[in-house]
């Protein structure tokens with residue numbers, strides 16, 4: 001049985017065609033957008049803009065997870081994330097995901113109106129899985145080798161595709177065992193999180209396999225990442241838009257239900273071309 005609809009906390013999203021998750025950084029140091037969106041009003045305006053241009057989900061993140069970044073405190077994360085989630089949930093017709101590893105932050109964000117828990121640590125913190133099950137949120141489980149502080153020092157794998165697959169399988173089973181249904185689980189190979197350029201492109205080549213025989217939804221998050229810059233020779237993240245859109249198109253064609261991107265308008269145009277392709281068989 002293949003999945004069609006992602007439903008969580010009273011909202012649902014048809015994923016028979018791919019959808020776009022727009023990134024909303026609420027870190028003061030967010031590198032990709034220059035940290036412009038830290039105030040609630042500015043964050044809401046940016047979210048509104050992304051929805052207008054085709055985003056079906058807004059992903060709010062208050063922890064900087066770029067390679068080498070320092071950890072954030074729970075208090076800081078709560079302060080950054082919760083008011084922005086509340087503003088979006090009250091004003092926009094969109095699903096809201098929260099990029100956090102903290103059960104405390106997710107609990108507060110869910111009370112403020114969030115629907116999806118996007119965790120780069122795949123619900124590994126104590127109590128995380130039980131909290132997700134109790135809140136009845138959808139979850140995105142991502143693979144990472146190591147932690148953000150050190151993950152790019154020397155990533156090593158015997159078989160990167162197999163190891164990522166096995167990890168995601170184990171996390172998805174743990175979630176299902178705790179009562180989170182498969183229809184609320186999204187898997188993500190975690191491009192750039194403890195992976196060399198070669199590892200990342202091998203994973204992309206095998207993207208469709210990470211839905212584990214279509215048993216779970218699949219998210220691809222490549223936007224502006226260094227693997228794009230490695231191919232295009234573009235060291236500046238904000239100048240990686242075209243390469244990122246190309247990678248998003250590949251993802252649509254290879255089984256991604258969701259793409260997590262900075263550049264919603266540009267990616268949505270690629271999605272419209274993909275939809276036209278699907279329409280005229």
Ligand code: YH5
Pocket residue numbers: 032065066067099118119120140142188190191192219221222223224225226237260
């Ligand atoms: C992800 O892959 N990534 S935050 C480095 C960049 C550009 C972007 C140097 N949250 C993921 O977006 N959630 C982040 O260029 C995520 N999957 C999921 N599910 C890092 C990020 C980025 C890092």
